[in-house]
Amino acid sequence: xxxxxxxxxxxxxxxxxxxxxxxxxxxxxxxxxxxxxxxxxxxxxxxxxxxxxxxxxxxxxxxxxxxxxxxxxxxxxxxxxxxxxxxxxxxxxxxxxxxxxxxxxxxxxxxxxxxxxxxxxxxxxxxxxxxxxxxxxxxxxxxxxxxxxxxxxxxxxxxxxxxxxxxxxxxxxxxxxxxxxxxxxxxxxxxxxxxxxxxxxxxxxxxxxxxxxxxxxxxxxxxxxxxxxxxxxxxxxxxxxxxxxxxxxxxxxxxxxxxxxx
Numbered sequence: 001x002x003x004x005x006x007x008x009x010x011x012x013x014x015x016x017x018x019x020x021x022x023x024x025x026x027x028x029x030x031x032x033x034x035x036x037x038x039x040x041x042x043x044x045x046x047x048x049x050x051x052x053x054x055x056x057x058x059x060x061x062x063x064x065x066x067x068x069x070x071x072x073x074x075x076x077x078x079x080x081x082x083x084x085x086x087x088x089x090x091x092x093x094x095x096x097x098x099x100x101x102x103x104x105x106x107x108x109x110x111x112x113x114x115x116x117x118x119x120x121x122x123x124x125x126x127x128x129x130x131x132x133x134x135x136x137x138x139x140x141x142x143x144x145x146x147x148x149x150x151x152x153x154x155x156x157x158x159x160x161x162x163x164x165x166x167x168x169x170x171x172x173x174x175x176x177x178x179x180x181x182x183x184x185x186x187x188x189x190x191x192x193x194x195x196x197x198x199x200x201x202x203x204x205x206x207x208x209x210x211x212x213x214x215x216x217x218x219x220x221x222x223x224x225x226x227x228x229x230x231x232x233x234x235x236x237x238x239x240x241x242x243x244x245x246x247x248x249x250x251x252x253x254x255x256x257x258x259x260x261x262x
Contacts (some may be wrong), residue, residue: 001028006036015197016044020057021064027057029112031083038090051205056104066111076179080237084230091119091144095219098209100200103192105129118145125171126189131179131242132168139245143229148222153178
C-alpha cells in the first residue's frame with residue numbers, strides 16, 4: 001500500500017485505513033487528491049487479505065471540506081473535465097470494490113466530502129461532525145450522490161433542503177434522519193469504527209461482496225443520470241456564476257447571485 005502527500009494509507013490487520021492528508025486546507029480535495037484516493041482504493045480492492053476500507057480526515061476539524069475552492073476562481077472546461085472525470089471514477093471505484101467502505105467522519109463533511117460519505121457503505125460520525133452541500137452557494141451542484149442518492153436515505157424534501165439552501169446538519173440530526181449510521185463521542189470514533197470493521201471481518205467475505213454489489217441497485221440506476229449531469233456541468237464550468245461563488249468564498253463575503261436575475 002502506498003501513501004502520498006495527499007493521502008495516508010495504512011494497514012491495521014485486515015482493515016485498510018485511508019486518511020485525507022490536507023489538514024492545512026480542511027482536507028479539501030483537488031484532482032491529485034481524488035486520483036490518489038481512487039488508485040489506493042482500486043489497489044486495495046485487488047487484495048483478498050483486506051476485508052474493510054476506512055476513510056477519514058487528518059486532524060480533528062474536518063473529514064473533507066469538498067473541492068478546493070481557490071481552484072474554481074480560474075476554472076476552465078479542460079480542468080473541469082479532469083476533475084469531474086476523476087470524481088466519477090473514484091465514486092464508481094468505491095461502489096465496485098469488494099470491501100465495504102466505512103466513512104469515519106471526524107469533522108466537517110461538506111460538498112464533495114459529503115458525497116464521499118453518501119457513497120460509502122456505512123458512516124460513523126464524531127459528535128462534532130457536520131454534513132452539508134455548498135453547490136448552489138459557490139456556483140456548482142452535487143451530481144455524484146448529493147442530488148440523487150442522498151434522497152434515498154433522508155427523503156426527497158430533506159435532500160432538496162440540504163442542497164438548495166446549502167444548510168449544514170449536525171451529527172445527531174444526520175443520524176436521526178438516516179444520513180449516517182451512528183454518532184459517538186469524538187474520542188471514541190476510531191475505536192468504534194474498528195469495532196464495526198471487526199464485525200464485518202467475522203462475516204463471509206464472498207457474501208459480504210455479493211451483498212455490497214447487489215445493494216448498488218439505486219447507484220447503478222442513477223449512473224446514466226450522473227453522466228448526463230456531468231456533461232451539463234462541464235458547459236457551465238468557469239462561467240460567471242461559478243467564478244462569483246468561488247471568489248466570494250475566498251474573499252469571505254456573500255456572493256451576489258441576485259445580479260444574475262436582473
